[in-house]
Amino acid sequence: MxxxxxxxxxxxxxxxxxxxxxxxxxxxxxAGCHSLSLPELFDRVIQHSARFHGLSSDLHTEFxxxxxxxRNQIGERKCHTSSIQTPNGKDIAQSLTRExxxxxxxxxxxAWGDPLSNLHNIMAHQQDFNTYSGRKALEMSxxxxxxxxxxxxxxERMQLLGMISNSLSRLSSTEVLEPPFPERFxxxxxxxxxxxxxxxxxxxxxxxxxxCTILPEQTC
Amino acid sequence: xxxNIATDLIFxxxxxxxxxxxxxTPPGKPKLTSCRxxxxxxxxCWWQPGYDGGLPTTYALYYRLENKQAVYECPDYRTAGxxxxxxxxxxxxxxxxxxxTVVATNRLGSSxxxxxxxxxxxxxxxxxxxxxxxxxKEDEQDPYLRVSWEKPRNADTGSGWITLVYQLRVxxxxxxxxxxxxxxxxxxxxxxxxxxxxxYMVQVRCKPDHGLWSEWSATSFVQVPDYIPWxxxxxxxxxxxxxxxxxxxxxxxxxxxxxxxHYLLPPVPGPKIKGFDQKLLKGGKSEDVFNALVMPGFPPSxxxxxxxxxxxxxxxxxxxxxxxxxKDFQDGCLKLxxxxxxxxxxxxxxxxxxxxxxxxxxxxTLESPVVEVKAAGDFLSTETQSSTPEPADAQTSAxxxxxxxxxxHYHSPLKGxxxxxxxxxxxxxxxxxxxxxxxxxxxxxxxxxxxxxxxGDAVISPARTMEYxxxxxxxxxxxxxxxxxxxxxxxxxxxxxxxxxEDYSKVKxxxxxxxxxxxxxxxxxxxxxxxxxxxxxxxxxxxxTQLGKQIAHNPPxxxxxxxxxxxxxxxxxxxxxxxx
Numbered sequence: 001m002x003x004x005x006x007x008x009x010x011x012x013x014x015x016x017x018x019x020x021x022x023x024x025x026x027x028x029x030x031a032g033c034h035s036l037s038l039p040e041l042f043d044r045v046i047q048h049s050a051r052f053h054g055l056s057s058d059l060h061t062e063f064x065x066x067x068x069x070x071r072n073q074i075g076e077r078k079c080h081t082s083s084i085q086t087p088n089g090k091d092i093a094q095s096l097t098r099e100x101x102x103x104x105x106x107x108x109x110x111a112w113g114d115p116l117s118n119l120h121n122i123m124a125h126q127q128d129f130n131t132y133s134g135r136k137a138l139e140m141s142x143x144x145x146x147x148x149x150x151x152x153x154x155x156e157r158m159q160l161l162g163m164i165s166n167s168l169s170r171l172s173s174t175e176v177l178e179p180p181f182p183e184r185f186x187x188x189x190x191x192x193x194x195x196x197x198x199x200x201x202x203x204x205x206x207x208x209x210x211x212c213t214i215l216p217e218q219t220c
Numbered sequence: 221x222x223x224n225i226a227t228d229l230i231f232x233x234x235x236x237x238x239x240x241x242x243x244x245t246p247p248g249k250p251k252l253t254s255c256r257x258x259x260x261x262x263x264x265c266w267w268q269p270g271y272d273g274g275l276p277t278t279y280a281l282y283y284r285l286e287n288k289q290a291v292y293e294c295p296d297y298r299t300a301g302x303x304x305x306x307x308x309x310x311x312x313x314x315x316x317x318x319x320x321t322v323v324a325t326n327r328l329g330s331s332x333x334x335x336x337x338x339x340x341x342x343x344x345x346x347x348x349x350x351x352x353x354x355x356x357k358e359d360e361q362d363p364y365l366r367v368s369w370e371k372p373r374n375a376d377t378g379s380g381w382i383t384l385v386y387q388l389r390v391x392x393x394x395x396x397x398x399x400x401x402x403x404x405x406x407x408x409x410x411x412x413x414x415x416x417x418x419x420y421m422v423q424v425r426c427k428p429d430h431g432l433w434s435e436w437s438a439t440s441f442v443q444v445p446d447y448i449p450w451x452x453x454x455x456x457x458x459x460x461x462x463x464x465x466x467x468x469x470x471x472x473x474x475x476x477x478x479x480x481x482h483y484l485l486p487p488v489p490g491p492k493i494k495g496f497d498q499k500l501l502k503g504g505k506s507e508d509v510f511n512a513l514v515m516p517g518f519p520p521s522x523x524x525x526x527x528x529x530x531x532x533x534x535x536x537x538x539x540x541x542x543x544x545x546x547k548d549f550q551d552g553c554l555k556l557x558x559x560x561x562x563x564x565x566x567x568x569x570x571x572x573x574x575x576x577x578x579x580x581x582x583x584x585t586l587e588s589p590v591v592e593v594k595a596a597g598d599f600l601s602t603e604t605q606s607s608t609p610e611p612a613d614a615q616t617s618a619x620x621x622x623x624x625x626x627x628x629h630y631h632s633p634l635k636g637x638x639x640x641x642x643x644x645x646x647x648x649x650x651x652x653x654x655x656x657x658x659x660x661x662x663x664x665x666x667x668x669x670x671x672x673x674x675x676g677d678a679v680i681s682p683a684r685t686m687e688y689x690x691x692x693x694x695x696x697x698x699x700x701x702x703x704x705x706x707x708x709x710x711x712x713x714x715x716x717x718x719x720x721x722e723d724y725s726k727v728k729x730x731x732x733x734x735x736x737x738x739x740x741x742x743x744x745x746x747x748x749x750x751x752x753x754x755x756x757x758x759x760x761x762x763x764x765t766q767l768g769k770q771i772a773h774n775p776p777x778x779x780x781x782x783x784x785x786x787x788x789x790x791x792x793x794x795x796x797x798x799x800x
Contacts, residue, residue: 053430077317078287088313090261090381198315201341201430205381212380219405220380 038157042211045150049207052143053200055136060193062133079195081111086202093209098164101213102155105206108199109148116141119192140196147203163214245273246329250322252336259374260314260344260382260428263307264300267322267333275326281305286317314340344431347372349386349407349424354442356414363447365390365411369424372434384426389436393419417446 036044084107087093093101120137158164212220248270257263269279281294294305318340322333349369357366367388375382388409389398403409403424414420420443423436473480493513689702728739 050429057430082287086315088315089309090314090376090379091309093381094379198339198341202315208380208383210380212378220378 041154049204056197056200060197077191112144244275247273247277247324247326249331250324250333255338257344265305277326280323284319344428346434348434348437352424352437352440354422354440368408383429386426388424414444
């Protein structure tokens with residue numbers, strides 16, 4: 001119960017500039033405020049990421065039917081997040097430190113904030129794209145922000161509990177938050193959805209690994 | 221020329237024949253059938269060779285990574301069997317597209333398959349779950365099946381790299397359709413209420429969260445022992461028991477049906493009227509019926525006090541009806557009233573007729589022999605027979621006729637209708653049998669309102685306001701000839717009216733109109749004594765109020781329904797007024 005106000009105090013004392021979209025947990029020591037435990041936070045975040053990935057898969061499947069003909073050359077797909085170094089295997093992922101893994105997750109999520117809001121606009125202009133998919137796209141752009149906030153909260157909690165070092169605080173600098181500006185911003189819509197699907201799967205997998213590394217007694 | 225064409229033709233035919241037996245062509249196009257990864261760490265690709273062209277053909281698999289130009293060849297052709305390529309952990313990169321092509325080569329040439337894009341994360345199909353065991357768990361006569369299994373080999377769920385969900389299916393040995401159940405991430409499952417004595421087959425499979433279902437595991441068999449489900453047996457026991465109880469109950473009821481019927485539906489008692497003969501009523505004349513009802517000794521002399529007083533109010537008008545009331549009446553009511561001067565709604569004090577009666581006579585005796593009007597045979601018979609109004613009229617008309625000589629004593633000042641008040645006989649008197657024509661010594665009848673409920677106010681005639689008449693004689697036609705008692709001095713019979721000492725009335729005062737205001741000791745009732753030939757109009761007024769007041773103040777000794785029993789035992793209904 002005391003973690004809430006302490007967390008806020010730590011937060012403020014560190015002078016972090018990062019903007020937290022949602023209200024901090026139990027701000028100002030509100031009475032009767034229930035702060036979640038770390039396992040609970042992890043479970044929520046993972047559930048969120050699962051839904052995130054499900055939505056992106058659905059979008060990709062629907063879109064593929066419409067625009068399979070307009071696909072570029074095979075293998076020339078380029079995602080704007082390619083510049084982010086991500087572990088592409090289990091061993092590699094397990095060889096990363098917790099901080100690095102968390103950092104990767106946050107980077108990925110940060111990179112998709114703007115493109116998803118653009119995606120919604122793109123979807124709306126598609127004449128043969130039904131509004132159901134448009135709604136999904138809109139939901140996705142909200143979801144990526146929520147997920148990012150959730151992961152940040154988890155990271156903060158981990159830092160508080162001493163599970164990871166405070167080196168993560170460096171991530172809150174603008175370097176992380178601002179998405180890497182893609183050199184070629186000409187990704188087609190189909191490629192965008194393809195990249196989204198992949199990146200959401202990466203995020204989910206990394207989160208699961210992180211959880212089972214930090215909390216091995218949980219169902220893993 | 222011709223020979224060249226023919227030669228060419230022959231050669232071509234020969235060549236074709238030879239070529240058919242020994243045909244070599246470049247290999248046909250191979251086809252990449254599938255690639256699978258069992259644990260998201262390695263994967264294997266299989267292809268299907270095309271026509272080999274008759275020559276030994278070799279196959280090679282080449283792949284290119286996403287956005288890279290380097291071409292690599294398959295590292296392992298053997299591990300996964302023929303026409304396969306196995307990528308081990310080092311060669312497997314997740315979240316990267318593999319562009320895979322298979323090349324078939326023989327001496328004559330090669331042919332390339334269509335390239336396939338493969339991302340390992342989407343081709344994950346785990347092995348089936350292992351060690352599937354099924355046990356029958358005994359649970360207090362309610363056994364169930366417990367299925368348990370383990371994760372497939374090589375699947376690394378402990379690190380969170382793969383999350384598996386499980387599914388099982390069950391069926392009886394002789395069934396056709398499987399019954400599928402989802403077990404999510406559990407590794408156990410319970411099947412409840414299995415068929416007793418049946419053999420069950422169970423299979424389990426799994427799937428990663430974004431992957432493909434594994435193959436079904438090997439079938440596990442289990443034999444369920446014979447048992448009776450407690451629920452079924454419980455209901456059986458209850459049913460048998462209730463049926464038994466029902467049978468016993470119905471048997472008992474059947475045996476005792478007559479007494480039960482007697483208990484539940486007691487027979488309606490028949491009419492207990494002495495002398496009442498239903499057959500006579502149906503068949504004979506009503507006169508006979510009523511004659512049969514009349515019997516000696518009625519009314520019973522012992523407890524006369526219990527009988528209600530029956531009052532008859534007789535009006536001297538054309539369509540008069542005698543109104544009789546009382547418990548003892550069995551044959552309806554006789555109603556006698558003046559249509560022009562209906563006393564309904566008025567109290568006895570307000571009733572001018574009543575008051576006329578009062579004013580016009582002496583201090584009446586409370587007791588007097590009276591005629592039991594009710595016990596009349598012909599009289600009542602005439603009443604009930606509406607078809608014979610004339611005798612009724614004759615009867616009723618007899619009253620006023622008889623009374624007419626006594627007009628000077630009592631008559632309504634307002635209308636010409638005197639009121640005769642007839643009261644039932646006292647206990648000392650047993651006179652009745654009017655229809656029989658016997659002589660009645662004295663008649664003192666007081667007719668009251670029917671039950672006092674029909675009218676707002678009761679027309680109560682206190683005993684003192686009654687006009688005593690005497691039955692002079694009874695004619696052949698059952699006409700009563702009455703004469704007022706006042707003329708006769710009450711002398712003729714032993715059954716004279718008693719005059720209890722306390723019934724003397726004192727004169728309270730004299731009004732302007734020569735009206736004596738009488739006062740009684742018990743109460744201050746007003747009695748107006750008639751003076752001969754003098755109308756008593758104002759007296760009733762005063763008397764009304766006074767009487768009303770007095771009656772209000774008069775505390776009667778209530779016997780029945782507010783009737784006052786005086787010392788003589790005479791029931792005075794005048795005091796019923798206070799109840800209103």
